[in-house]
Amino acid sequence: MTLMERAYLPAIATGMAITLKHFFKKKVTIEYPEVKRYLGPVFRGRHILKRDAEGRERCTACGLCAVACPAEAISMVAAEREKGEEGLYREEKYAAVYEVNMLRCIFCGLCEEACPKQAVYLRHDEFIPVFSDRDQVIWGKDLLVEDMNNRYTREAWTKEEARSLDLKRANGEATNVVPRAIP
């Protein structure tokens, strides 16, 4: 080693300069419960049973989602639409009970793909909340069916669309996508 290297102090000073640089660097941490990151348009989060434009449930209880489900998380009971319920259900047959076992679900999205009526979706903007009780495991229609006052849409499908959405949001225009954390 040269004298400079054996003196050890210049090397220490270099190292200290590097760590000091990191000290003042912007932190990459996203403080999760307060700040949530936008996970992209194809993220598969909590389930939703869509309604159509008139507010009628799209699901016709064909059972294809339950068949497609590799984890066998979905179960349903079909019922026939009565007279006067045309405003509630789009098809003549509907799901009287539609349950997803959230401990079994692996969020693979095969139910979405199997659905012929575009009724079941996995939201890209919401997680299944943490639960600790047995009776919170199985989600029924009360939790799954879409709320017409707070409809679920997916606006940005590609990176470019996401970027233009960011621009829109920066201009203060209303969007349906949860704001992206700026890391």
Next chain:
Amino acid sequence: MELTEFIIKTLTILVVFVLTLLIAMYSTWGERKVAGFIQDRMGPNRAGPGGLLQPLADAGKMFFKEDFIPALASKWLFIAGPSLAMLTALLASAVIPFGSTFRYDGVEVVLQGVESNIGILYVFGVVALGVYGIMIGGWASNNKFSLLGAIRAASQNISYEVAMGLSLIAILMMSSSLSLGDIVAQQHGGNWNIFYQPLGFIIFLTCSFAECNRVPFDLPECETELVGGYHTEYGSMKLGFYLFAEYINMFVSSAIISTLYFGGYNYPGMDWVYNQLTAAMGTTTGHNIATLIGTGVFFGKALFFVFFYMWVRWTLPRFRYDQLMNLGWKKLIPLAIINIIITGASVLFLKPFITSLLN
């Protein structure tokens, strides 16, 4: 008069004691914050705003853990270890001059726990005692790893104390006084010792890292080799005391470094500020405020060195034990002796020469 003096001294010592504890407490928070920032993380930020209640939460946790004493440990010594570590760590802060004087009702109070004319010797004595806490704790644990850690701590502290003392001798030759108050007063007006003793400062700094058992010299608690070192068997608040004593030692040695080399409570432009304040607010209030500013400056310096300790800890890797001993005995001690010779020659020949040139 005797009684008032006693009360004043008691109060000063209490304030110094509480301040030391408080700073040590928040050093633990600072350590974790600095570690986080250096590693591009946030550090603790859940307990209170900015994680400021984290030390309280940690202390609460420590207190509620089971206070365990191993069956084969020597019970009394096992308790004496952390107590001694705490005691010696806290003793040293008594002689540090935190500021000049405080005027109240015609009485001048020195902002220093004990005005000792052998202050620096006292500090050295107490710091040398510090190794007993570790040694006793490690031995009493009845565990090979604890004992090895304790032996390492003892030999490391003793080795580095030599170089530390030698580097200090150069300062003492210049100041010709052992009193910390005098050493600080002599550095008045930008006359800081760091400008005269850069080599001595580097040696002193290195040795104080070793004395505090801090990275890169934290071999006594080297977890890759010794599990936890001397505090392997410790838990609950006894472990807390060991860790806490380390932080107190850090603060005390930072304070000593800023006292010896960075002019303590002196700062550039101090006389101007003093004159302005006394002219504006009278000799009592102005003097007191000037003292407070000086104390603030002193704490700023000390806290910078506490930060420096942390900064080094999260930058450098640990030394190997033979490297540590080589550095201590073969490099630092010869360097310190050379430093003494140079200082002696300068004091004898250079100083009269320069003063004759100036006059």
